[in-house]
Amino acid sequence: MSEIKAPKGTRDIFAPEIDTWRFLENAIHTYYRKFLFQEIRTPIFEHSELFRRGIGDETEVVQKEMYTFRDKSDRSLTLRPENTASVVRAAIESNFFETMTPLRFYYIGPMFRYDKPQKGRFRQFHQYGVEIFADETPQVDAEVIFSAVDFLKKLEIADLQLDLNSVGCPQCRPPYLHVLRQAARAHETELCSDCRRKIDANPLRIFDCKKPPCEAVAGRLPLLSDHLCGECRNHFAAVREALSWMNVPFRLNPRLVRGLDYYTKTAFEITSGQLGAQNALLGGGRYDNLIRDLGGPDMVGIGFAAGMERIILHLGHLQAQPLRVLFVAYGDPRWLAHAVQLAQVLREEGFPVLLDFQGKSLKKQFKKADRSAAAFTLVLAEDEIRSGTVSIKDMARQEQVNIPLKELNAWLKKNY
Ligand code: AMP
Numbered sequence: 001m002s003e004i005k006a007p008k009g010t011r012d013i014f015a016p017e018i019d020t021w022r023f024l025e026n027a028i029h030t031y032y033r034k035f036l037f038q039e040i041r042t043p044i045f046e047h048s049e050l051f052r053r054g055i056g057d058e059t060e061v062v063q064k065e066m067y068t069f070r071d072k073s074d075r076s077l078t079l080r081p082e083n084t085a086s087v088v089r090a091a092i093e094s095n096f097f098e099t100m101t102p103l104r105f106y107y108i109g110p111m112f113r114y115d116k117p118q119k120g121r122f123r124q125f126h127q128y129g130v131e132i133f134a135d136e137t138p139q140v141d142a143e144v145i146f147s148a149v150d151f152l153k154k155l156e157i158a159d160l161q162l163d164l165n166s167v168g169c170p171q172c173r174p175p176y177l178h179v180l181r182q183a184a185r186a187h188e189t190e191l192c193s194d195c196r197r198k199i200d201a202n203p204l205r206i207f208d209c210k211k212p213p214c215e216a217v218a219g220r221l222p223l224l225s226d227h228l229c230g231e232c233r234n235h236f237a238a239v240r241e242a243l244s245w246m247n248v249p250f251r252l253n254p255r256l257v258r259g260l261d262y263y264t265k266t267a268f269e270i271t272s273g274q275l276g277a278q279n280a281l282l283g284g285g286r287y288d289n290l291i292r293d294l295g296g297p298d299m300v301g302i303g304f305a306a307g308m309e310r311i312i313l314h315l316g317h318l319q320a321q322p323l324r325v326l327f328v329a330y331g332d333p334r335w336l337a338h339a340v341q342l343a344q345v346l347r348e349e350g351f352p353v354l355l356d357f358q359g360k361s362l363k364k365q366f367k368k369a370d371r372s373a374a375a376f377t378l379v380l381a382e383d384e385i386r387s388g389t390v391s392i393k394d395m396a397r398q399e400q401v402n403i404p405l406k407e408l409n410a411w412l413k414k415n416y
Helices: 017-033 048-055 060-065 084-093 138-154 173-185 193-201 203-208 212-218 230-245 308-312 333-348 362-371 382-387 405-415
Strands: 045-047 067-070 076-079 104-112 124-133 160-166 264-272 280-286 301-307 325-330 353-355 374-380 389-394 399-404
Touching (some): 017 104, 017 124, 017 138, 017 308, 045 048, 045 084, 048 060, 048 076, 048 084, 084 104, 084 124, 084 301, 124 138, 124 308, 138 160, 138 230, 138 264, 138 280, 138 301, 160 230, 173 193, 173 203, 193 203, 203 212, 230 264, 264 301, 280 308, 325 333, 325 362, 333 353, 333 374, 333 382, 362 374, 374 382, 382 389, 399 405
Parallel strands (some): 325 353
Antiparallel strands (some): 045 076, 104 124, 124 301, 160 264, 264 280, 280 301, 374 389, 389 399
8 A cells, every 4th residue: 555645835843842832832832921912722723814905915815825625614714824813703703802901912822834845844834823802002012023123132143134114094094006017017028827817906916926037027117115104214214213112123124015915004023044045934014904804893913923943943952852761671560559659650750761671681671771862770570679789781881780769769869
């Protein structure tokens, strides 16, 4: 029979890398609770309509990357490609907007996109992210951005670049889009067929295209930063000022539009100089209309999502120490019960203990202890059982001692 492999773009995570994941997850829980964020876990799949309405019909994510399927009742469901729309949906559904303060959430979990797999780009990948609702102040934008940068710095990730832009609002965007469409039409023949279609549908998305001719055209198109309304300009200036109070350096990038349609005003991205092509670690921004667009109250929001696989690539230096295993061996099946009970006592004390139930001979058990990289093998054989002792072999030094069982705990405290 042919072998069944993991689907393309997915990967198994196991030791020792899994320790780095657990370290990162713990660090996220600890860090974001300092800012009063509450963890939220939403379903892995949602009604497809949520993402079409939330992320935008014309985005790459919705057009090309969603894992959408029909269930047995013919509902259209989608594996979540991102989590902001789900968190907003959950907050509306649970009436958090009326019952909770502050409205601050963070999440950790898998996302799914039918992307072209490559280093740092998967079809199932993991994001952590934060969302703050109902706070329109520019200072909260700066606080979210500060937390994003500060957390990565605390993980000792070097070579970070923060890009910042304002993508405007429903007042200034339509007149700008008119100007943008006209300019893009003048270069229509130089654009790829996708981008030609975007001129009418959603011309901002031309800035997302990575094809060199389209990038060249994008470099000459008018910029939203030159067409912001007074409110967006003031908001953006205040965000930059607050970032300077917080000592967060940034680069203004007027072509940063982000791949999801819901953003308004502040948009930002953090890249790493050490990642190659897929260098974006994290991206986010303000979404002042999403909550209303998804059927909630007229309340604003801001957040970001970070790619955990890409952060893990930077955390190789944090590999956990290998476990120092205690292997309990027994000289005869008659002593198995004693061995089981000794293992129980040791685990109760907090030691990692391995016991081989198939143990045929002491020699074979020692071989297993060796292969399990045991630090010590504790032997219970006829002599030990009769004298109430245990023999302990230091596997690295190949030295053995025999001590009374009741002194084992003290011995381990000294020698483990
Ligand atoms: P986005 O939700 O598109 O704003 O992406 C936020 C972050 O998630 C990016 O900066 C990446 O670090 C990460 N990310 C997005 N798509 C993928 C993917 N297909 N594979 C791995 N990481 C991804």
